[in-house]
Structure formats: C-alpha cells, structure tokens
Amino acid sequence: xxxxxxxxxxxxxxxxxxxxxxxxxxxxxxxxxxxxxxxxxxxxxxxxxxxxxxxxxxxxxxxxxxxxxxxxxxxxxxxxxxxxxxxxxxxxxxxxxxxxxxxxxxxxxxxxxxxxxxxxxxxxxxxxxxxxxxxxxxxxxxxxxxxxxxxxxxxxxxxxxxxxxxxxxxxxxxxxxxxxxxxxxxxxxxxxxxxxxxxxxxxxxxxxxxxxxxxxxxxxxxxxxxxxxxxxxxxxxxxxxxxxxxxxxxxxxxxxxxxxxxxxxxxxxxxxxxxxxxxxxxxxxxxxxxxxxxxxxxxxxxxxxxxxxxxxxxxxxxxxxxxxxxxxxxxxxxxxxxxxxxxxxxxxxxxxxxxxxxxxxxxxxxxxxxxxxxxxxxxxxxxxxxxxxxxxxxxxxxxxxxxxxxxxxxxxxxxxxxxxxxxxxxxxxxxxxxxxxxxxxxxxxxxxxxxxxxxxxxxxxxxxxxxxxxxxxxxxxxxxxxxxxxxxxxxxxxxxxxxxxxxxxxxxxxxxxxxxxxxxxxxxxxxxxxxxxxxxxxxxxxxxxxxxxxxxxxxxxxxxxxxxxxxxxxxxxxxxxxxxxxxxxxxxxxxxxxxxxxxxxxxxxxxxxxxxxxxxxxxxxxxxxxxxxxxxxxxxxxxxxxxxxxxxxxxxxxxxxxxxxxxxxxxxxxx
Numbered sequence: 001x002x003x004x005x006x007x008x009x010x011x012x013x014x015x016x017x018x019x020x021x022x023x024x025x026x027x028x029x030x031x032x033x034x035x036x037x038x039x040x041x042x043x044x045x046x047x048x049x050x051x052x053x054x055x056x057x058x059x060x061x062x063x064x065x066x067x068x069x070x071x072x073x074x075x076x077x078x079x080x081x082x083x084x085x086x087x088x089x090x091x092x093x094x095x096x097x098x099x100x101x102x103x104x105x106x107x108x109x110x111x112x113x114x115x116x117x118x119x120x121x122x123x124x125x126x127x128x129x130x131x132x133x134x135x136x137x138x139x140x141x142x143x144x145x146x147x148x149x150x151x152x153x154x155x156x157x158x159x160x161x162x163x164x165x166x167x168x169x170x171x172x173x174x175x176x177x178x179x180x181x182x183x184x185x186x187x188x189x190x191x192x193x194x195x196x197x198x199x200x201x202x203x204x205x206x207x208x209x210x211x212x213x214x215x216x217x218x219x220x221x222x223x224x225x226x227x228x229x230x231x232x233x234x235x236x237x238x239x240x241x242x243x244x245x246x247x248x249x250x251x252x253x254x255x256x257x258x259x260x261x262x263x264x265x266x267x268x269x270x271x272x273x274x275x276x277x278x279x280x281x282x283x284x285x286x287x288x289x290x291x292x293x294x295x296x297x298x299x300x301x302x303x304x305x306x307x308x309x310x311x312x313x314x315x316x317x318x319x320x321x322x323x324x325x326x327x328x329x330x331x332x333x334x335x336x337x338x339x340x341x342x343x344x345x346x347x348x349x350x351x352x353x354x355x356x357x358x359x360x361x362x363x364x365x366x367x368x369x370x371x372x373x374x375x376x377x378x379x380x381x382x383x384x385x386x387x388x389x390x391x392x393x394x395x396x397x398x399x400x401x402x403x404x405x406x407x408x409x410x411x412x413x414x415x416x417x418x419x420x421x422x423x424x425x426x427x428x429x430x431x432x433x434x435x436x437x438x439x440x441x442x443x444x445x446x447x448x449x450x451x452x453x454x455x456x457x458x459x460x461x462x463x464x465x466x467x468x469x470x471x472x473x474x475x476x477x478x479x480x481x482x483x484x485x486x487x488x489x490x491x492x493x494x495x496x497x498x499x500x501x502x503x504x505x506x507x508x509x510x511x512x513x514x515x516x517x518x519x520x521x522x523x524x525x526x527x528x529x530x531x532x533x534x535x536x537x538x539x540x541x542x543x544x545x546x547x548x549x550x551x552x553x554x555x556x557x558x559x560x561x562x563x564x565x566x567x568x569x570x571x572x573x574x575x576x577x578x579x580x581x582x583x584x585x586x587x588x589x590x591x592x593x594x595x596x597x598x599x600x601x602x603x604x605x606x607x608x609x610x611x612x613x614x615x616x617x618x619x620x621x622x623x624x625x626x627x628x629x630x631x632x633x634x635x636x637x638x639x640x641x642x643x644x645x646x647x648x649x650x651x652x653x654x655x656x657x658x659x660x661x662x663x664x665x666x667x668x669x670x671x
Contacts (some may be wrong), residue, residue, distance in 0.1 A: 010136035014108050017144035018101050024148060024423065025100075028157045028430035029093045031439060035452075036160045039065050039532070040078070042087065047078040055636030062637060066163070073209035074163040092159045099165050100147070100156045106172035107380055108143035112136055113179040114384065117228050118345045120183075134392070141391045142383045145418075149383075150304055150425040151296050154373045157433045158306075161373045166210035168377045174203030174217045175224060182225075185241075186234050193241045196221075200249045213377075216360055218250040223352040227341045265364050272563065273525040274366055275489055276313045281369070283314035285362040286326040288370050292358070295372070296379050297386070297418070299425060305446035307453040308370035309489055330355070346388050353381025390415035436460055444480060454484035455494045462497060467504040477501065485516055492517045492526075492556075496533035503546035514552045521559040531570050534560065538577045550581065568598035572605055585616060603632050607641050614648045622649050 033042050041047055046063025049056035060079035061072035078092070085091035115135040146152070155161045155168075177199035184192030200218050207214025225231055225242060233239040264270050271277050276284060288311070295303055314323040333351060340348040357378035361367055390411045432442040440460040447453035458481035465473035477497075484494035495513045502509050521530060534557065540546035541553070557574050560566070572595040579588035589612045595605045606625050613622035626645050629638055 010140040013140040014143055017147050018104060021101060021147045024427050025097050025156060025430050028433035029090050031157060031433045032436040033089050034158060040160045047075055048082050049079050052083055055639045058635030059637035069212060071163055071211055074166055077162060089159060093157055096156050096159060096162050096165060103165060103169055103172060104143050104147040107146050108139050110172050110176045111142040111384060112139035113176050115139060115346060117179055121228055138388050138392055142387045145387055146380050146383045148422050148426055149296060149379050150299055150422055150429060151372050151375050151379060153426055153429055154306060155376045163211040164373045164376050167207045167214040170203040170207030170214055171217050171377055174199045175220055178221045182229055197245050213360060219356055220353060222246050222250055223356055224349060227345050227349045227352060271366055273527045278364060280313050280315060283323050284369055286330055287314060287322055289358050289362055290326040290329055292375050296375060296382050302446040304372060306443055307447050307450040309452050310447060310449040311370045347385045350381040350385030354378045449487060451484045451487040451490035454480040459497055462501050469505050469507060491529040492520050492533045493529050496537055500540060503548055517556050518559050521556055525563040526560045526570060531573060535573045538573060542580045568595040571595035588612060603629055603638055610645045619649050
C-alpha cells in the first residue's frame with residue numbers, strides 16, 4: 001500500500017524553507033545601496049519625509065522617478081522605512097526579506113489551490129474537494145524551491161526592487177482569491193462570481209500602485225481559467241459570467257493599451273536612446289527568455305551578474321545563430337504547453353505563467369534588454385512545472401510498489417541536487433552582497449565586458465579613497481573606469497567619474513575624457529545615466545567643489561541637446577547650469593519653460609520656474625505658475641513649496657541659486 005505523508009509535513013517543510021531563507025539572506029543584509037537605489041531612495045528627498053503628516057506621505061508616494069505612474073505604494077513603503085530607521089540600508093533590505101517570506105507563503109497557498117482545483121476538475125463533471133496531503137506537500141516544495149532560487153536574489157537585496165516583489169504579492173493574492181471564487185461558483189455557493197471579479201480588479205489596481213507588472217494579473221487568471229477550469233460552469237457548458245469578467249478585465253484594457261502604445265512604438269524616435277530597434281529587440285529577447293530558463297534552473301556560478309548591459313543584440317536570425325535556435329525552442333515550449341494542458345495541467349500552467357510573464361517586459365516595450373528581477377513571478381511558473389514531476393509521490397489512487405519507488409528515486413535525487421545547488425549559490429551570492437567592495441569586485445569579475453560593472457568597481461574605489469591622491473584606492477580606480485569608458489555601449493558615467501575625482505583632488509583633467517564625453521553625447525541621444533552624469537558635474541561646480549572649464553561643460557551640454565526632442569530632465573539640468581554657473585538667467589528661464597512643455601505634470605520644474613520668475617522680478621507670471629501648482633496640490637503634497645513661493649513673491653526677492661529637481665529612473669551615481 002502507499003505510504004502516507006507524515007502529518008503536517010507540508011507545514012514543517014514550509015517553515016524550514018522560511019527559516020532557511022532567512023539564514024541564506026542574513027549575510028547580504030549588511031550591504032549598501034546599488035544602482036537605481038540612488039535616484040529612487042538615496043537621492044530622492046521625497047521618500048525621506050521629516051514627519052508622517054498627510055502632505056509628507058502623499059509627497060513621498062508621488063516622488064518616484066522610475067515611472068510616469070509614480071508607483072506610490074512602493075514609494076510610500078520606502079518613506080515609512082525612512083521614518084522608522086532612516087536611510088540605513090539594512091532595514092530596507094530586511095523589509096524586502098520579510099516581503100519575500102510573505103510571498104513564499106502566498107506561493108504555497110497558490111500552488112496548493114492550483115493543485116486542488118486541477119484534481120477537482122478531473123472527470124465528466126467538475127467537483128470541489130479538499131486539498132490532499134500529497135498536494136499540500138508538493139505545494140510546500142514549490143514554495144521552498146522558489147524561496148531559495150538564486151535568480152530571485154535581486155528582488156530581495158536590491159532595495160528598489162521591492163517594487164517588483166510588492167507587485168508580485170498582489171499577483172499571488174489575486175490568483176489565490178480567484179481560485180477560491182471559482183470553487184465557490186462550481187459548488188454553487190454564493191459570492192463566487194463577485195470574488196472572481198473583485199480579486200482581479202482589486203488586486204490588479206493595488207498591485208499597479210507598486211509596479212506596472214501587476215497589470216498581468218488578469219492575463220494570469222485567464223491562463224488559469226483556460227487550463228484548469230476551461231471556462232466551464234458545473235457542467236460542460238461555457239460559463240457566461242466568467243467570459244464577461246475576462247472581456248471586461250482583460251479584453252477591453254488590452255485593446256485600449258495597444259491603441260495607446262502602438263503609435264509611439266513604431267516611431268524610430270521612440271528607440272533613439274537605445275542600442276536596438278523594435279525588430280532587433282524582439283530577436284534578442286528570444287535569447288534572453290531562454291537564458292532566463294537556464295539562469296533559473298541551472299545557473300553558472302558567474303552567470304547571474306546583475307549587470308547585463310554587455311548582452312549582445314541579435315542583428316538577425318542567424319547573427320548569432322542562437323537567435324533562431326531560441327525562437328524554435330520557445331515555439332516548441334509553447335506547443336508543449338498546449339499539448340500538456342489536459343493530461344498534465346500543472347506543468348502546462350507553469351509554462352504558460354513563465355512565457356506570459358515575459359510578454360510585457362520581453363516584447364515591444366523599449367525597456368533594457370535583461371534584468372533578473374523580471375523573473376520573480378515567472379520562476380514560480382517554472383517551479384510549478386518541474387517540482388510536481390521531480391518531487392511528487394504516487395497519487396492517492398495509485399498503489400506504491402517497489403518498482404514505483406525505484407522510478408521515483410532518480411527524480412527525487414535530481415530535485416535534491418538542484419535545491420542544494422540553489423541554496424549554495426544563493427548563499428554565496430548573498431555573502432558577496434553583504435560588502436559593497438566585495439560585491440563590486442565580484443560583479444566586475446562576473447561581467448568583465450560590462451561597462452556598468454567596471455564603472456561600479458571604479459566608483460567604489462573612489463569612495464574608499466576619500467579623494468586622497470596618495471590612497472592606494474585612488475590608483476586602483478583608474479583602470480576599471482578607463483576600461484568602462486572604452487567598452488562598447490558605455491555611457492559617459494566613467495568619464496564623469498574620472499573628471500569628478502581628479503577635480504576634487506585638484507589633479508589635471510585629461511583632454512581625452514572631455515573628447516570622449518562629447519563624442520558619446522553627440523553620436524547618440526543621451527540616456528538617463530548620461531543625464532545623471534551631467535547633473536553631478538553641474539552640482540559639483542555649483543557647490544564649488546570642482547573647478548571645471550566652462551567651455552568644455554558648455555560644449556558637452558550642447559552636444560547632448562543637439563538631438564531631437566531632448567528630455568525634460570536634460571533641459572532642467574541645463575537650465576540649472578545656465579543660471580548658477582554661466583549666470584545667463586534669460587537662457588535658464590527659457591530652458592526651464594521648455595522642460596515644462598515636455599513634462600507639464602512635473603511640479604518640480606514649475607517650482608523652479610516660479611523661483612526664477614520671482615528672482616527676475618516677474619511676480620505676475622510667478623503668480624500664474626503658483627496658481628497652477630495649487631491645482632496640482634494633491635493631498636497637500638505641495639503645501640510647503642507653494643507657501644515658500646508665495647512668501648518669496650510677497651517679499652519680491654528670489655533665491656540666488658534656484659534648484660532643479662530630477663525626475664529620472666536612471667541611477668545618479670556620482671562618486
């Protein structure tokens with residue numbers, strides 16, 4: 001007879017998985033901020049409120065430079081962290097770890113609900129049942145494996161990716177509630193259809209406040225319905241209520257979204273600051289998605305390098321040849337998903353989740369090509385596919401025999417080896433993340449051709465040198481920065497760091513650094529990292545910490561502005577430079593007007609403009625700007641700024657150096 005699983009084995013396994021995850025990630029909690037943490041948290045004064053007043057919290061919620069949608073829930077969570085423990089990254093990372101553990105529990109409940117619904121849906125009529133002990137144990141293994149996956153590390157220790165983890169929380173919750181609603185409908189209990197609709201609408205709406213990836217929840221629910229329930233009521237007929245729900249929550253928004261985005265996506269100017277076009281991006285993403293599978297299931301020790309700016313773009317189907325091979329593989333995987341949907345629905349659904357997850361970030365949107373955290377929910381799909389196969393026991397209706405135990409042994413052994421490898425690799429990587437210098441050295445070794453990885457190593461050496469020309473770290477900084485500047489696809493960050501460092505130390509600047517900056521800015525429309533670099537140099541000059549030749553700075557600014565439709569942020573930075581460094585106030589005021597035209601809903605630019613107008617004695621024009629700001633004052637978030645401007649206007653005196661605010665999603669990583 002079949003041996004039953006030990007009572008509560010699933011709970012003990014989940015508890016062990018949660019505790020082990022804490023142990024694995026504990027060494028990494030002592031690390032520092034990294035990359036996009038700077039513009040979103042460290043340099044973002046909005047998420048550093050002085051009090052917990054409504055106005056401060058609203059201002060914090062709307063302060064994210066990462067997206068036009070502001071991601072207010074995630075930003076508000078950073079502000080709450082700051083109010084409790086300041087900018088100490090330990091507590092920020094610890095909060096992320098707690099969120100990851102919560103998501104692990106939700107992954108367990110979702111996996112159990114899926115397995116229960118699949119078992120209940122077999123047979124001529126759909127019936128509900130309780131989750132079997134074997135299904136609970138399999139669900140616990142799915143959650144256990146998902147918690148310790150190395151590829152999920154950046155969603156925990158990379159503070160800003162709380163956005164991704166928090167959005168995933170509501171995806172997990174929404175899907176689990178949807179399954180509960182469907183079970184209610186199938187058992188003829190009240191409230192089932194309402195719960196299905198509310199779970200999709202409610203959890204998607206809240207998840208979108210954390211990150212836009214939550215918009216995929218209706219599609220995941222659609223995939224679940226297609227594979228598990230097949231849109232049926234408690235009979236063979238199609239359930240019209242469910243069909244209506246998906247038309248309203250998926251069909252209509254999809255049509256509206258495509259109509260909104262499609263015109264811009266086909267314009268070449270939309271891709272001008274990228275190293276790829278729409279067609280080459282689609283070709284490249286086929287390879288990227290296949291790599292994600294390898295990085296999830298069997299990552300090489302140096303494969304998860306965090307920085308992937310050196311990832312080669314596919315120029316054609318056979319350039320490189322792996323492009324066509326990847327497309328064929330993904331097509332075969334999609335076909336496998338279709339073929340397995342009836343006989344092995346859990347595996348089919350897992351594949352569908354994984355592929356569906358990358359429809360948003362791996363297709364037509366002009367995002368960067370590769371980021372590991374984009375797999376945070378996708379990896380749950382892969383675990384749902386492989387864990388029931390590798391870790392399963394005989395089904396309740398089957399008898400366990402000696403031969404069945406032998407056939408299961410290789411699979412269990414393989415699963416054990418994989419889990420042990422994932423635990424070890426995540427532990428080693430977490431240890432590296434526990435020290436800023438250790439991490440910089442590790443990532444530079446993993447990405448020898450990554451401009452960002454080499455830049456970060458040089459930047460770390462600069463920080464450790466404390467701008468002392470005699471420090472050994474100073475000499476060590478030059479090599480990785482020079483290497484970063486010379487690598488294909490490099491921004492002007494390394495040149496900016498070299499100029500910044502030498503200027504702070506009073507060491508002569510090299511002409512080739514300026515020439516390289518000019519050539520890069522003239523040859524390609526500046527990206528957000530280029531803008532951050534120009535902003536850092538401008539601020540250094542304003543604060544009298546750097547003596548930089550104005551003719552050089554002006555030339556690189558003009559090179560950056562020579563492209564069609566410069567960004568609002570770049571215009572604002574140049575306005576700041578013109579006002580505070582060049583002393584050309586009319587030029588500065590006119591440029592900030594252009595920035596407002598580019599981004600009319602960004603209050604920071606209007607605040608700066610009003611300050612300039614007051615300083616120029618144009619108080620009537622300033623009053624119009626202040627009135628416009630009052631209309632934008634959601635929840636009192638601009639109370640302080642408006643009050644300050646009115647006081648300045650009444651006194652008819654302006655600031656000597658009105659500041660500008662950055663609204664970029666790029667890392668501001670000035671040394």
